[in-house]
Amino acid sequence: xxxxxxxxxHTTCALxxxxxxxxxxxxxxxxxxxxxxxxxxxxxxxxxxxxxEKQDFILTPGRYVGIEEATDDGEPFEEKxxxxxxxxxxxxxxxxxxxxxxxxxxxxxxxxx
Numbered sequence: 001x002x003x004x005x006x007x008x009x010h011t012t013c014a015l016x017x018x019x020x021x022x023x024x025x026x027x028x029x030x031x032x033x034x035x036x037x038x039x040x041x042x043x044x045x046x047x048x049x050x051x052x053e054k055q056d057f058i059l060t061p062g063r064y065v066g067i068e069e070a071t072d073d074g075e076p077f078e079e080k081x082x083x084x085x086x087x088x089x090x091x092x093x094x095x096x097x098x099x100x101x102x103x104x105x106x107x108x109x110x111x112x113x
Contacts, residue, residue, distance in 0.1 A: 042068025 028044055031037040039045045045064040047055075055063050075083075103113050 040068075041066050 028037065032044075032046065037044065037046050042065060045061075045066075047064050051064070052059070073080075106113055
């Protein structure tokens with residue numbers, strides 16, 4: 001008898017709880033139970049006990065499932081990095097503003113930080 005385990009992880013590691021996601025998980029589980037599940041990079045993998053042993057019995061999904069290949073969105077790398085670092089800079093500034101506002105409001109009710 002072969003002991004198998006299935007690891008399933010949506011690319012965002014969160015389900016949107018729509019019917020399509022639920023059906024996909026249901027179909028994946030059924031295929032696993034029927035012995036028909038095929039590995040899908042970034043989504044699921046079937047590993048036997050020997051494979052688990054090779055991974056020191058660490059069951060972190062990424063060790064088995066991996067990540068699916070990213071599709072090229074056509075945006076040149078330098079442009080994308082410039083845009084993303086700009087967005088990140090804005091988010092950092094906003095987070096500092098929010099942190100200060102939280103500190104002020106906590107202080108106003110007697111909880112200085």
